[in-house]
Amino acid sequence: MKKYLAFIPFFLFVVTVHLLTSWTDTLYYLTQMTMSAYYCLLIIGLCVVMGYAGQISLGHAGFFAIGGYISAALTTSNLIEYRDLPLVRLLDSMGMLMTGQDIYGDTLIVITPWMACLAAVILAILLAYLIGIPALKLKGHYLAMATLGFGIIIYRIVLATPYFGEADGIAEVPAFVLFGDISVSGDFSSRVSNYYIAWILLTLGMVLLINLIDSRVGRALRAIHGAEDAADSMGVDTTAYKLNVFVLSAVFAALAGVFMTHYNGSIGPSEAGVMKSVRYVAIVAVGGMAHLWGALIMGITLNFLSLRGVFGTYDDAVFGVILIFIMLFAPNGLLRINFRHVATQLLFFRRAGKKEA
Amino acid sequence: MALLELDSVHKRFGGLKAVNDVSFAVEEKSIKAVIGPNGAGKTTLFNLIAGSLPSTSGSIVFNGQELNRRKPYQIAGLGIARTFQNIKMFNGMTALENVMVGRHVQSRAGFISSMFRLPRTWQEEKDIYTKAMGLLDFLEIGEYANMEATSLSFGQQRAVELARALALEPTLLLLDEPAAGLNIYETAEVGRLITKIRDLGITVLLVEHDMSLVMDISDEIVVLSFGEKIAEGLPVDIQNNSEVIKVYLGE
Numbered sequence: 185m186k187k188y189l190a191f192i193p194f195f196l197f198v199v200t201v202h203l204l205t206s207w208t209d210t211l212y213y214l215t216q217m218t219m220s221a222y223y224c225l226l227i228i229g230l231c232v233v234m235g236y237a238g239q240i241s242l243g244h245a246g247f248f249a250i251g252g253y254i255s256a257a258l259t260t261s262n263l264i265e266y267r268d269l270p271l272v273r274l275l276d277s278m279g280m281l282m283t284g285q286d287i288y289g290d291t292l293i294v295i296t297p298w299m300a301c302l303a304a305v306i307l308a309i310l311l312a313y314l315i316g317i318p319a320l321k322l323k324g325h326y327l328a329m330a331t332l333g334f335g336i337i338i339y340r341i342v343l344a345t346p347y348f349g350e351a352d353g354i355a356e357v358p359a360f361v362l363f364g365d366i367s368v369s370g371d372f373s374s375r376v377s378n379y380y381i382a383w384i385l386l387t388l389g390m391v392l393l394i395n396l397i398d399s400r401v402g403r404a405l406r407a408i409h410g411a412e413d414a415a416d417s418m419g420v421d422t423t424a425y426k427l428n429v430f431v432l433s434a435v436f437a438a439l440a441g442v443f444m445t446h447y448n449g450s451i452g453p454s455e456a457g458v459m460k461s462v463r464y465v466a467i468v469a470v471g472g473m474a475h476l477w478g479a480l481i482m483g484i485t486l487n488f489l490s491l492r493g494v495f496g497t498y499d500d501a502v503f504g505v506i507l508i509f510i511m512l513f514a515p516n517g518l519l520r521i522n523f524r525h526v527a528t529q530l531l532f533f534r535r536a537g538k539k540e541a
Numbered sequence: 542m543a544l545l546e547l548d549s550v551h552k553r554f555g556g557l558k559a560v561n562d563v564s565f566a567v568e569e570k571s572i573k574a575v576i577g578p579n580g581a582g583k584t585t586l587f588n589l590i591a592g593s594l595p596s597t598s599g600s601i602v603f604n605g606q607e608l609n610r611r612k613p614y615q616i617a618g619l620g621i622a623r624t625f626q627n628i629k630m631f632n633g634m635t636a637l638e639n640v641m642v643g644r645h646v647q648s649r650a651g652f653i654s655s656m657f658r659l660p661r662t663w664q665e666e667k668d669i670y671t672k673a674m675g676l677l678d679f680l681e682i683g684e685y686a687n688m689e690a691t692s693l694s695f696g697q698q699r700a701v702e703l704a705r706a707l708a709l710e711p712t713l714l715l716l717d718e719p720a721a722g723l724n725i726y727e728t729a730e731v732g733r734l735i736t737k738i739r740d741l742g743i744t745v746l747l748v749e750h751d752m753s754l755v756m757d758i759s760d761e762i763v764v765l766s767f768g769e770k771i772a773e774g775l776p777v778d779i780q781n782n783s784e785v786i787k788v789y790l791g792e
């Protein structure tokens with residue numbers, strides 16, 4: 185039970201933020217807090233890949249984009265012209281279609297968000313296996329390279345495909361009705377409820393991953409990170425575990441993309457950019473790699489600041505600098521920074537500098 | 542009946558014949574020692590049996606199954622556990638967690654059931670914990686269970702590694718220099734422990750440089766020199782074997 189204790193301050197924080205913004209009439213902050221929570225869903229998944237399985241993915245923005253774009257495209261493409269096709273009829277009879285109206289009042293027949301979400305997750309799983317199987321058979325950082333390539337391809341595809349809106353992306357994405365009146369949407373009237381929906385989903389993700397880390401599977405993953413050949417000798421199929429945890433993180437990223445897109449009502453190609461992937465890696469590193477709560481805290485803080493525009497035009501550069509700083513001075517993350525290590529590193533640089541002079 | 546049979550096993554590293562035409566068998570529920578000077582190929586032989594290295598040629602049969610071309614994790618699944626000459630603890634994990642990893646092949650929980658903590662996973666986790674804790678107690682290091690394994694002393698880490706290997710419930714246990722770096726009292730203790738493990742019905746194949754330990758506990762001994770088997774037999778025969786004496790005095 186001890187491992188769940190951290191959820192108490194977590195809940196207090198979530199409620200406090202809501203109350204504070206409500207009293208000070210600054211509810212608009214909740215919008216960025218909601219978006220940060222969705223980004224964090226991706227980040228905690230990546231944290232397990234990097235911190236516990238010791239692999240780096242530079243393509244998580246790609247999986248996020250798959251989630252976002254598939255749900256956006258499927259829930260906005262009007263099937264009304266095709267309604268007599270057998271396939272469309274089949275979908276309809278299975279309850280996978282819904283009707284709505286566009287801004288001009290014309291009738292739309294589209295795929296439901298649930299079905300679109302399912303399709304997005306399945307596609308993310310297939311692609312993750314497709315990349316992971318060859319890349320993880322080899323030892324070393326092949327996954328980083330393969331995912332980097334994947335990320336670039338996804339970015340180029342969404343940028344060049346009319347179906348995905350090219351440079352404009354896809355807008356007018358409908359609300360995702362989870363159940364009853366509860367739906368993920370960007371309506372001003374539901375800002376508070378959406379804030380809580382996002383944080384509940386993030387909590388759910390955290391619980392699942394904390395359970396995973398402290399289980400047979402989690403121990404196997406950490407063993408691989410600790411001493412791969414010894415883990416192998418203890419009966420751990422190291423390749424399969426690395427692959428499955430990568431696929432799991434791809435699912436988290438895709439779901440984050442799905443929810444974010446329904447919340448924003450739109451998605452654009454910048455979400456698929458490689459610098460976004462680098463940003464996620466930087467956040468996991470700054471949070472301490474093998475540290476889910478650290479990744480979460482840093483994910484919320486940095487994404488919130490970024491979304492508020494604090495970093496201005498240096499937005500991407502800031503995350504690059506963070507990554508370099510962490511690798512040089514605080515390999516265990518900012519929350520577990522070792523000041524002695526920083527001091528020796530700085531001293532070393534001064535000496536090295538003097539020698540050159 | 543022989544539990545493990547090596548038949549004309551070869552391992553070449555480039556031009557170096559690290560293991561050259563080695564054949565022997567290990568009887569069930571016995572303790573067999575592999576001895577030989579440094580660089581004789583003992584660790585390499587263990588790596589071939591455990592699947593960490595592919596053999597160049599020859600066959601290794603365990604319990605009637607050919608081990609060649611199987612991956613280490615598959616061989617572990619068949620019931621062969623090992624310890625390493627240079628201890629390999631899982632960094633960042635406690636002594637207890639290290640041993641719990643040893644229960645891997647004896648448990649089932651996958652990604653989904655682990656994430657959702659299904660009832661049977663609960664039960665399994667409790668079982669893993671109890672067994673691992675029991676082994677730490679058996680090796681008298683229970684009090685260090687929650688300490689990071691790499692922070693323990695050399696001797697304690699050896700004990701954790703042994704507990705981890707035993708957690709697998711192996712039929713065959715490969716021990717690579719279990720007494721290296723230990724003092725004479727600890728070495729004697731390890732000797733008693735290995736005998737106890739054999740009495741539990743586990744077959745032990747060990748590499749060891751400490752001759753008094755080897756002579757004391759082994760049922761049979763194989764001697765390697767420059768990758769070749771130069772003698773095999775009972776401890777008394779090996780002690781009086783002129784070729785073995787020559788190899789050891791020549792060192």
Ligand SMILES: Nc1ncnc2c1ncn2[C@@H]1O[C@H](COP(=O)(O)OP(=O)(O)OP(=O)(O)O)[C@@H](O)[C@H]1O
Pocket residue numbers: 554557559577578579580581582583584585586626
């Ligand atoms: N992976 C490898 N690549 C190349 N050569 C190797 C490799 N592993 C071992 N060797 C060589 O094979 C020979 C046998 O080494 P091995 O480690 O098996 O000896 P050993 O009998 O265990 O020695 P020690 O008693 O010192 O542990 C040595 O000459 C060693 O240098």
Ligand SMILES: [Mg+2]
Pocket residue numbers: 583584585626
């Ligand atoms: Mg050796």
